[in-house]
Amino acid sequence: MPIxxxxxxxxxxxxxxxxxxxxxxxxxxxxxxxxAEKGIQQLTIKNLSQKINKAEGAIYRHFNSKIEILLGxxxxxxxxxxxxxxxxQLQNLSAPEKLQNLLSKRISxxxxxxxxxxxxxxxxxxxxxxxxxxxxxxILEDSQxxxxxxxxxxxxxxxxxxxxPAEQLTxxxxxxxxxxxxxxxLANFSFDLSAEGQKLRExxxxxxxx
Amino acid sequence: MPIxxxxxxxxxxxxxxxxxxxxxxxxxxxxxxxxAEKGIQQLTIKNLSQKINKAEGAIYRHFNSKIEILLGxxxxxxxxxxxxxxxxQLQNLSAPEKLQNLLSKRISxxxxxxxxxxxxxxxxxxxxxxxxxxxxxxILEDSQxxxxxxxxxxxxxxxxxxxxPAEQLTxxxxxxxxxxxxxxxLANFSFDLSAEGQKLRExxxxxxxx
Amino acid sequence: MPIxxxxxxxxxxxxxxxxxxxxxxxxxxxxxxxxAEKGIQQLTIKNLSQKINKAEGAIYRHFNSKIEILLGxxxxxxxxxxxxxxxxQLQNLSAPEKLQNLLSKRISxxxxxxxxxxxxxxxxxxxxxxxxxxxxxxILEDSQxxxxxxxxxxxxxxxxxxxxPAEQLTxxxxxxxxxxxxxxxLANFSFDLSAEGQKLRExxxxxxxx
Amino acid sequence: MPIxxxxxxxxxxxxxxxxxxxxxxxxxxxxxxxxAEKGIQQLTIKNLSQKINKAEGAIYRHFNSKIEILLGxxxxxxxxxxxxxxxxQLQNLSAPEKLQNLLSKRISxxxxxxxxxxxxxxxxxxxxxxxxxxxxxxILEDSQxxxxxxxxxxxxxxxxxxxxPAEQLTxxxxxxxxxxxxxxxLANFSFDLSAEGQKLRExxxxxxxx
DNA sequence: GATGAATGAGTTTTCATTCAT
DNA sequence: TATGAATGAAAACTCATTCAT
Numbered sequence: 001m002p003i004x005x006x007x008x009x010x011x012x013x014x015x016x017x018x019x020x021x022x023x024x025x026x027x028x029x030x031x032x033x034x035x036a037e038k039g040i041q042q043l044t045i046k047n048l049s050q051k052i053n054k055a056e057g058a059i060y061r062h063f064n065s066k067i068e069i070l071l072g073x074x075x076x077x078x079x080x081x082x083x084x085x086x087x088x089q090l091q092n093l094s095a096p097e098k099l100q101n102l103l104s105k106r107i108s109x110x111x112x113x114x115x116x117x118x119x120x121x122x123x124x125x126x127x128x129x130x131x132x133x134x135x136x137x138x139i140l141e142d143s144q145x146x147x148x149x150x151x152x153x154x155x156x157x158x159x160x161x162x163x164x165p166a167e168q169l170t171x172x173x174x175x176x177x178x179x180x181x182x183x184x185x186l187a188n189f190s191f192d193l194s195a196e197g198q199k200l201r202e203x204x205x206x207x208x209x210x
Numbered sequence: 211m212p213i214x215x216x217x218x219x220x221x222x223x224x225x226x227x228x229x230x231x232x233x234x235x236x237x238x239x240x241x242x243x244x245x246a247e248k249g250i251q252q253l254t255i256k257n258l259s260q261k262i263n264k265a266e267g268a269i270y271r272h273f274n275s276k277i278e279i280l281l282g283x284x285x286x287x288x289x290x291x292x293x294x295x296x297x298x299q300l301q302n303l304s305a306p307e308k309l310q311n312l313l314s315k316r317i318s319x320x321x322x323x324x325x326x327x328x329x330x331x332x333x334x335x336x337x338x339x340x341x342x343x344x345x346x347x348x349i350l351e352d353s354q355x356x357x358x359x360x361x362x363x364x365x366x367x368x369x370x371x372x373x374x375p376a377e378q379l380t381x382x383x384x385x386x387x388x389x390x391x392x393x394x395x396l397a398n399f400s401f402d403l404s405a406e407g408q409k410l411r412e413x414x415x416x417x418x419x420x
Numbered sequence: 421m422p423i424x425x426x427x428x429x430x431x432x433x434x435x436x437x438x439x440x441x442x443x444x445x446x447x448x449x450x451x452x453x454x455x456a457e458k459g460i461q462q463l464t465i466k467n468l469s470q471k472i473n474k475a476e477g478a479i480y481r482h483f484n485s486k487i488e489i490l491l492g493x494x495x496x497x498x499x500x501x502x503x504x505x506x507x508x509q510l511q512n513l514s515a516p517e518k519l520q521n522l523l524s525k526r527i528s529x530x531x532x533x534x535x536x537x538x539x540x541x542x543x544x545x546x547x548x549x550x551x552x553x554x555x556x557x558x559i560l561e562d563s564q565x566x567x568x569x570x571x572x573x574x575x576x577x578x579x580x581x582x583x584x585p586a587e588q589l590t591x592x593x594x595x596x597x598x599x600x601x602x603x604x605x606l607a608n609f610s611f612d613l614s615a616e617g618q619k620l621r622e623x624x625x626x627x628x629x630x
Numbered sequence: 631m632p633i634x635x636x637x638x639x640x641x642x643x644x645x646x647x648x649x650x651x652x653x654x655x656x657x658x659x660x661x662x663x664x665x666a667e668k669g670i671q672q673l674t675i676k677n678l679s680q681k682i683n684k685a686e687g688a689i690y691r692h693f694n695s696k697i698e699i700l701l702g703x704x705x706x707x708x709x710x711x712x713x714x715x716x717x718x719q720l721q722n723l724s725a726p727e728k729l730q731n732l733l734s735k736r737i738s739x740x741x742x743x744x745x746x747x748x749x750x751x752x753x754x755x756x757x758x759x760x761x762x763x764x765x766x767x768x769i770l771e772d773s774q775x776x777x778x779x780x781x782x783x784x785x786x787x788x789x790x791x792x793x794x795p796a797e798q799l800t801x802x803x804x805x806x807x808x809x810x811x812x813x814x815x816l817a818n819f820s821f822d823l824s825a826e827g828q829k830l831r832e833x834x835x836x837x838x839x840x
Numbered sequence: 841g842a843t844g845a846a847t848g849a850g851t852t853t854t855c856a857t858t859c860a861t
Numbered sequence: 862t863a864t865g866a867a868t869g870a871a872a873a874c875t876c877a878t879t880c881a882t
Binding site for chain 6: 635636674675676687690695696733
């Protein structure tokens, strides 16, 4: 019962604008499915090759290493996140509405792609691969910074309570979201994430507006 | 980058009252140190045997499998948790004070034993060992139930705001605590967990009392 | 038909006084045999494990990597070389006699352990492992320096012709020795290395004394 | 650290008069460059295809196997050698002059095409491919026979010392040349091969004429 | 001619666990 | 109790070669 192994590698810093070929996308998708079905520990080259009905070596024509596949998954998440945020900026919403929107989108995304959460929230697993760990950490930090900015703006506009620092509110909201998704995964997706997410959103609204 | 490997095993459901011999405790302590120093991926029988200056085989005199060692770590955490709660019950405190106390104790505990957090929060890693996963899940559930009970009691006594369900407040508080500790670990313990924990406790107080 | 593969590793600079356990010596010996029989390309962990009738993993109890086994072989050669030289210093011989002695010993050694030559003379193979390449290069350089010193001393004492620089004589003698041994290996040891070596020694004597 | 891999194949005994198409010559040249740049271990079909900006499969349009490419390199060397010798025969030179000429040409050739030396002197690497090993061995033998013939002729003409058998002088001269070139490669071409070659030629002249 | 995807057999290494002593 | 050697199953990755298009 091995859990996850990756080898030394020379992957260069992922280009933000990186695009993937169809084959690469197929491999990334299969990886996501595999993680969703059996957990990230079962994302082995062997299992992956079986899933795509190819020999193990075939994978290496499309990715130089397993790390790059994982980076691909993270990249996909980041792209979605950036898109959500861009759309959010374009809309003329109040801070509480933006927060609602953000939470809603994030929950929908995890509900649709539970495997992504398994990767995004598995900081421990990537601990000894610097590039992956950095990427995961960066995604976490970015998310928090953006939420903090929205909240701070809302506080400046007196739309959000000012007796708690924006960072603290972000910590509470993000932490709750993560824990909710984690519990959902641990419970084998046996409850309705969207419904619970809706409850969380209501609580958040109540809290931030007193 | 192997992460963690455990094999098939026949461990029986852990006895709640299980006690450990001195040798067993030494092995558990060394495991915790090892995890704290190098991450859970480096908790291998080989590394562990080097740490306790014994041959690898010797460990199997005291534990039937690596899983049992991990269960030992979880058991230790559970014992501490139960003790904290028992003490909490004995004191005649208001619900907000109890919450403060609980958070304070938990933060101190993680600050003193960061390895415990690495184990407790690594649900993903144990995903393919049923017993371990159950244990971790149980600890999480128990913690939440207790906190929810305290909060519900506080709401009944009008010490805690009643416009948000107790479960939601628990989710927010527990989630924030977990995220804070996770960030602390990812940041290589480079910030003062106690100080940040203090801030969180203040925010929690503000939130629950409006 | 793979030829030779070694992986990234962290071998520390080999200790000059390093000693080997019995098991390690057995593995080193089997490696030498394997190289002698099938060439250095066939020195794979699999072939080696078959030769010692153990599982592949067993080898890693005694050596951290394949590189260390190869270093072990080189170390053995170095030890022999050093011993020969020490003995040589203790004897009160003329420079030409010392050279004769040196050549004689070297040839006997290669005749007895042809695999050693396969390793010592395989500079190309180790080209992309720095530690191995350094070691092989060092052995080559050391040998030449010592021979040059003996010759230079002989020239100062008018025992050896002075119209050719010592380095040049060393190049000619060492080169001839290496080529002789290489041809012997390529010819599948089908001629008598000692006899040919004796001829070479006579030629060398004639040349250096005019 | 893979070194070189070649597979089973059915190459027929190379035709002495074999000619190569332009495409084939391009592939051979690129192979030589690749070896010169990164060592013979890096001569893989993948690396080669990148160098010639063609797909991997394209190479197999022009050569049936990697072995044939290597044979092509050897063939090129042989052609040059034969040409040098033919020219040498046409000139009316003394034996020592011929030797000088031969050495000079060989050194210039290696200085211009260091990769050739990497191939010619890598007997060990080809050990488990009979055809390649034979070819390399044949080149070595041919060279020595020719040099021995020149020397023997010189001895008969009293231009070269007669107290050492021609074969021995050949062994000394060829060995020195090989060792010099090998050291030059190991030293990353950091010294002037031509200059050192000139010194060697002088030493050789001194030695053979007493 | 050329492509590029795929294969299969190979490589080194890791590690929880067992067992004779 | 303890040792240390051994195992076996797994892991990631490499590469010469094939082949449908």
